[in-house]
Amino acid sequence: MPKDGSTNRARILDAAEQLVIDHGYAATSVDRVLEAAGTSKGAFFHHFDSKLALARALTERYVAADLDQLNAGLDATADVADPAERVIAFLRYYEDRGDEIMGAQSNCLYVAVLTERQLLDAGTADLVRGAVQAWRAEIARLLSAAADGRATDLGDVEDLADHVFTTFEGAFLLCRATGSPQHMRAQLGVLRRLVGAALGVDDRDAARST
Structure with missing residues (x-):
């Protein structure tokens, strides 16, 4: 993985994009994104301050x-x-x-x-x-x-x-x-x-x- 964690960030965004498209933003919890991305809350909050920040980045x-x-x-x-x-x-x-x-x-x-x-x-x-x-x-x-x-x-x-x-x-x-x-x-x-x-x-x- 690159030292800046860009691969992990991209994986979170990829998982979130599909979930939001399939189920909507409100029904897409952070936990659900983490499960789909195969990553941790620590990794998530390293890249995104909140679920809203994730939505904006996405x-x-x-x-x-x-x-x-x-x-x-x-x-x-x-x-x-x-x-x-x-x-x-x-x-x-x-x-x-x-x-x-x-x-x-x-x-x-x-x-x-x-x-x-x-x-x-x-x-x-x-x-x-x-x-x-x-x-x-x-x-x-x-x-x-x-x-x-x-x-x-x-x-x-x-x-x-x-x-x-x-x-x-x-x-x-x-x-x-x-x-x-x-x-x-x-x-x-x-x-x-x-x-x-x-x-x-x-x-x-x-x-x-x-």
Whole structure:
């Protein structure tokens, strides 16, 4: 183990994340986290002052990974010259990685955080709002560039940006409810085709990101 105990901290966070997603924050006791992580209370309180501190650290880590996902899609499509084709390539980037996304996480932590009054009052939910706003702003920026000078059926780009984000969240729920990870890829594919039709882009000819 590294001298700074980072492996133990990560193990606690991994265990807590799955428990909070599966059972909610209120039903996830520190003892339950320790049992799942295979560690002691001493180790827990070495890294976290309280259960609330654990929740904040857990949310910070999840948000950072989520924003990394956003930036990965933006970076992978940065060289697509046509703005409308870039939107399609951006959506297809996640569609192509749908199984990978579901393999990394079985559900979204955001719902668990936003439904807990204690976390709302403690400001932890503000981290989630910041991440959601970042996705919304970047997607809206892509859509605005794509719609510029085109006759489209996109409607309000901010509403559509919200729809892109909620498609991810809805797909998580659908995958969880049915026990099949394939819905993530399928729903993102439906979204890509609908946006492509609204932009008048034949996505068979659109640039494909690597």
